[in-house]
Amino acid sequence: MEARSRSLRIAVDAMGGDAAPDCIVDGAVAAARDLAIPVLLVGPSDRLRAHLARASDAADLDIEIADAPEAVTMGEPAMAALRKLRPTSIRVAVDAVRAGRAAALFSAGHTGATVMAAFTGFGMLDGIDRPALAATIPTQQGAAVLLDVGATVECRPLHLLQFAILGSAYAVTALGVERPRIGLLSIGEEAVKGNDLTREAYRLLESSGLPFTGNLEARDVYTGRADVIVCDGFTGNVALKISEGLVEAVEALLAAELTGSAAARVGARLARGAFRRFRHRVDYSEYGGAPLLGVAGVCLVGHGRSSAKAVKNGVALAARLAADDFLARVVAAVPAPPAGPRPAAH
Amino acid sequence: MIAFIFPGQGSQRVGMGQALADEHPIVRDTFAEADEALDAPLSRLCFEGPEDQLLLTENTQPAILTASVAVFRLLEQLGCVPQFFAGHSLGEYSAHVAAGTLSFADAVRIVRRRGRYMQEAVPVGAGAMAAVLGLERDVVERVCAEAAEGDVLSPANLNAPGQIVIAGTKAAVDRAVSVAKAHGAKRVLPLAVSAPFHCALMKPAEARLAPELRALPVRDPRRPVVANVDAELKRDGASAIDALVRQVSGAVRWEDVVRRLASEGVRTYVEVGPGAVLTGLVRKIERDAEALNIEDARGLDGVRAVFARG
Numbered sequence: 001m002e003a004r005s006r007s008l009r010i011a012v013d014a015m016g017g018d019a020a021p022d023c024i025v026d027g028a029v030a031a032a033r034d035l036a037i038p039v040l041l042v043g044p045s046d047r048l049r050a051h052l053a054r055a056s057d058a059a060d061l062d063i064e065i066a067d068a069p070e071a072v073t074m075g076e077p078a079m080a081a082l083r084k085l086r087p088t089s090i091r092v093a094v095d096a097v098r099a100g101r102a103a104a105l106f107s108a109g110h111t112g113a114t115v116m117a118a119f120t121g122f123g124m125l126d127g128i129d130r131p132a133l134a135a136t137i138p139t140q141q142g143a144a145v146l147l148d149v150g151a152t153v154e155c156r157p158l159h160l161l162q163f164a165i166l167g168s169a170y171a172v173t174a175l176g177v178e179r180p181r182i183g184l185l186s187i188g189e190e191a192v193k194g195n196d197l198t199r200e201a202y203r204l205l206e207s208s209g210l211p212f213t214g215n216l217e218a219r220d221v222y223t224g225r226a227d228v229i230v231c232d233g234f235t236g237n238v239a240l241k242i243s244e245g246l247v248e249a250v251e252a253l254l255a256a257e258l259t260g261s262a263a264a265r266v267g268a269r270l271a272r273g274a275f276r277r278f279r280h281r282v283d284y285s286e287y288g289g290a291p292l293l294g295v296a297g298v299c300l301v302g303h304g305r306s307s308a309k310a311v312k313n314g315v316a317l318a319a320r321l322a323a324d325d326f327l328a329r330v331v332a333a334v335p336a337p338p339a340g341p342r343p344a345a346h
Numbered sequence: 347m348i349a350f351i352f353p354g355q356g357s358q359r360v361g362m363g364q365a366l367a368d369e370h371p372i373v374r375d376t377f378a379e380a381d382e383a384l385d386a387p388l389s390r391l392c393f394e395g396p397e398d399q400l401l402l403t404e405n406t407q408p409a410i411l412t413a414s415v416a417v418f419r420l421l422e423q424l425g426c427v428p429q430f431f432a433g434h435s436l437g438e439y440s441a442h443v444a445a446g447t448l449s450f451a452d453a454v455r456i457v458r459r460r461g462r463y464m465q466e467a468v469p470v471g472a473g474a475m476a477a478v479l480g481l482e483r484d485v486v487e488r489v490c491a492e493a494a495e496g497d498v499l500s501p502a503n504l505n506a507p508g509q510i511v512i513a514g515t516k517a518a519v520d521r522a523v524s525v526a527k528a529h530g531a532k533r534v535l536p537l538a539v540s541a542p543f544h545c546a547l548m549k550p551a552e553a554r555l556a557p558e559l560r561a562l563p564v565r566d567p568r569r570p571v572v573a574n575v576d577a578e579l580k581r582d583g584a585s586a587i588d589a590l591v592r593q594v595s596g597a598v599r600w601e602d603v604v605r606r607l608a609s610e611g612v613r614t615y616v617e618v619g620p621g622a623v624l625t626g627l628v629r630k631i632e633r634d635a636e637a638l639n640i641e642d643a644r645g646l647d648g649v650r651a652v653f654a655r656g
Contacts, residue, residue: 008655
């Protein structure tokens with residue numbers, strides 16, 4: 001019966017990440033062993049084979065290897081890494097998915113290079129012009145999807161409408177919300193507030209037929225007023241990094257309070273617990289990574305400092321999206337192009 | 347399609363949640379949140395006991411709810427969210443926390459009071475419950491009608507075919523033992539419960555709990571929750587609360603709940619929380635269904651593998 005069908009194979013960029021290939025291979029092996037997910041490891045085959053040999057049961061696991069002699073290093077500009085057409089691990093991984101050898105890919109490597117490799121290798125979905133990275137963030141009412149957090153730093157209004165469609169399809173799978181409410185990240189709640197980009201995006205979203213709840217001020221990102229929060233990649237990345245930095249700063253301040261008066265110590269300890277819980281939930285890197293949406297392939301981007309456990313989780317999420325036929329859902333959600341009225345050139 | 351099902355009272359044990367809490371911060375955090383909401387060390391009771399304290403209804407209910415929600419949150423964080431939710435008795439509250447209808451803090455406090463009110467509705471020893479094995483539903487209903495003799499006596503948990511729990515006054519349940527055997531019951535097992543749940547004797551508890559439940563802030567469930575009282579899909583907060591109110595003195599129609607899920611297309615049932623009672627019941631009700639439970643890391647991996655293959 002269909003419920004007992006096999007998992008689809010996931011390509012793993014074994015050379016992506018600060019601790020590659022050790023942590024990446026260990027995480028991929030754990031996914032194959034514990035979750036029965038077939039894996040395609042992509043990297044220098046000699047090194048990968050040597051590493052695999054350390055796991056005594058490696059021969060029994062469904063792990064294949066695709067040879068990619070080179071890797072994109074973290075310091076390289078993304079475009080430069082691609083223009084040279086080198087057989088890098090991320091490139092070979094994308095090709096393997098495109099050729100049908102794997103159903104989805106996970107990479108904890110250079111984010112820019114992964115975005116570019118997926119963008120050029122998979123191409124964009126019909127009706128979508130730019131890719132978006134979707135982060136899952138905790139809110140007072142559960143969780144929300146924030147996108148774009150860094151794939152497309154320059155956006156036009158139509159791109160934000162497309163991000164809303166993509167984020168909405170993802171929220172259905174990732175958050176289990178049947179009809180996600182969409183908010184537009186801006187300054188001020190009224191339609192006339194914001195800049196040219198958000199004012200025009202507001203107009204497009206309002207007439208899109210999507211459940212649009214209007215502008216969202218930054219302070220409402222964590223209240224749960226919207227399930228999908230849309231913004232350009234520059235704003236989204238700033239929002240995410242400020243949140244991370246703020247939590248770290250407040251934690252440090254609370255730690256300093258722990259040396260104060262007895263009452264302050266008690267208060268600080270309680271508050272610290274609440275902050276620690278928040279940080280555990282905000283740490284999407286530990287729990288699967290962020291999907292790159294809009295490209296015509298399933299691609300999960302993990303944090304550069306992904307542990308083996310994080311890699312296992314990322315592979316599991318990639319497998320989940322592939323099994324859910326996520327791409328087909330997104331395609332079904334995108335209106336036939338041209339998607340809505342094109343905004344006037346500016 | 348996949349449903350998450352949440353266990354009710356009876357699935358508790360000292361040490362529940364401990365293995366996953368050791369490894370996953372979100373599980374630990376959830377127990378800490380329950381401690382804060384109740385202003386009592388519930389987590390220590392769950393992990394270390396003593397068992398006699400854990401077995402007090404007003405402790406058991408928040409304890410099972412917390413252990414269940416903790417595992418759910420972990421699954422959610424790992425991207426595993428099902429299409430449907432349901433829970434057995436108390437488990438229906440866990441289901442509504444998972445579906446977002448109720449906040450966890452509100453739920454943990456209300457089930458503590460639910461436990462207390464249900465306990466206080468009937469003097470200790472005045473009520474009883476018994477499991478009747480090997481009789482169909484209509485026969486059990488006849489048994490109850492014959493043995494009642496004016497007392498309260500009715501089916502309380504319609505758990506699975508041939509596995510029905512009855513509840514009522516002590517005298518009526520005692521009479522039902524021989525009446526059920528006369529009707530061909532394979533066995534009748536008195537249950538070691540502190541009160542007769544899910545029968546008309548619980549009306550005073552229902553009356554006390556109803557205004558408190560109705561005063562809670564609720565949202566519409568993000569995915570449908572199948573209710574115990576009528577096996578219907580609850581999609582809005584108001585009808586969800588209504589079902590929780592009626593459930594106190596109404597029968598838990600678990601067999602109907604599972605059949606309803608099956609008719610919606612569910613083929614995989616994941617028991618989220620301590621024990622494997624519901625997993626066993628599902629296998630009796632829907633023989634072809636896949637049923638899994640999560641006790642530890644291996645169980646967790648099993649569920650994740652299910653989500654990975656779709």
